[in-house]
Amino acid sequence: MVGIAFSAFMDMPAHLTTVRGRGGLGSSNQKFMDVFWVMTSNIASSASLQAYMHFYIIVAAANAKTDAEMLVTYGFPLNTFSATAGTTLKSENDGAVALSTGMKLYIAADVAPLADYYGFYTLRMIPFFKATGGNEIDVMVSTARAVQCWSWGSYNGAGFATIHGPAWATYFANKYFALMQFRGVNMIVCKLGTAAGTSSTGDVVIIPATQLAPDTPATVNNPLPLAVSTTPYLSSSLDSMKTACNSVNPAILAGSDEYLGTMTFISNANTAFADIAPTQNYAGTAQAVAFPAAISQLTDNSQSSDATLYDITAKTDPTTNWVIGAAKLDALLLFKQAAAAAWTDVRSVMTVCGPQTGSTIPSDLVITAGNDGAGAACTAAYLYTVGAVDE
């Protein structure tokens, strides 16, 4: 054996191999560290020994973070699963697909993100793309924080990050974390900026979305897939997804640029999957799920139950304001939680839905927190066409 040692040999790209940068060998945008090595002689037609070596670029020790250290949390408050043996459409979800119809980011009060851009692997969701193109999507922010988001990936093709098995991870002292490769699992990249979260409240970013795989038949307005669906795009059940993610959630990436190839931070994905997405089965009519997980379980609109309350009342005197033909009424949406919910939790969200045709919810509806019309506002309405798959 002969050892050929090259000292002070190369400068490693500043970005991670695992998130697939741009450019190959010789490219100025190369994000891999590739070296083509040749031992040859000076005679004509010399034979040679050759090797093409690829050096996986690992996370710099200072950039290897826990999920908490990434300082931005995320979750899928409207993510739904269900049991197989249900008797209704909403309960017949076999859990073969993990759906997401919305994503929430939370930047805690007075906490500054590590970098301008964050990347999050998402469960099966199709966000609302902006007409401006470039994969930019609509977002709602609870504060004045300026946020832009983009959705990347192939919605029914392969993902863009590979699983690194335990042996591989150990080899690199666990500096490769739970990246994964699944069809239908895409990445949302958001420009959050590095400003600290708004004092006392923090900043909430909601990314509305529709499901990736609609029901079969597609006439059911239900974010849950039908139990008999046999062709889910995602080849993993909830359990297998959890397994593939080493029983935790996918890693969070962060960097100074929206392109994956420039991400330099990666989390160790040490948050339990159940902490970012409701993983409890959606059990038909039983009110077994806490409010943040399944709001519709708790809405009888009757105010007759101590456990549930969901109603809309006039903000001002209804006898003079709630009259036929009145438009854009100020109303109070009242609801009561069956269980305590911290709205800063990444699984907490409240939505109001109505039919597109003949809807009494105007497209310019403004929803504010509190009852004085001055609270944090949601200002966008999103049209969802049942069964549409916007790929």
Place this chain on the structure above:
Amino acid sequence: MTIAKKLECSLTIGTYSASKTSGTAWYTAKFETKVDGDSQTSKFGQWSSYIGVRDGFASLGQKSQNSDFEAGDTDVAATMYIFLSQKDQVGARATGVREFPFDTTVTDKELYFKAYGVGLKSAAKFAATLPAADKFVASNSLNAFTGGTFGLDAAVYANKDAETGSPTGMVEWKFAAAAWGGSCCITTGSCGASVCDKSSGNLNLFSTPDSKIISHAY
């Protein structure tokens, strides 16, 4: 290259009946394990090793350490291995042996190590080493060769500067014709002006102390 996909080890305890056979097999056991490449479906790295059992040229390897190759690191070192065996013979091609790319028994050629890639440093240093744990020992030598340890001439093979004038993205080290190979120690016991002492750092890279066998090969 032929790759071994499985490793298998068998143990049989039986009753002696002849020099190579057993009348009764009292106990048999077999261990089998897979190595990389067997039944793998796009799970690169699931297993950690390839074992080449038959190939036409010397194997190459790459070494790394846990702390190496962090994003943004500069002046990172890299180590490669050339795996040689007694079957890596030089000179005229012969049946049943691997052919080293060059005839190193003679010193009529220049030797180049060239590396290409973005981010390579022109000031990189080259060193050829013989890992202590892999030095040649008599127990795995050819019968006609007594074996021993070898020491390369550090003045020649350690801390060598790269050639100047290489284009960006290429680093090259050059060894003159007399600086490697040769038949040191075959019969005369001399390495040029130095007394041939295989273990004292006088050996040329890829020299052939034994007929057509590269010294640091087993």
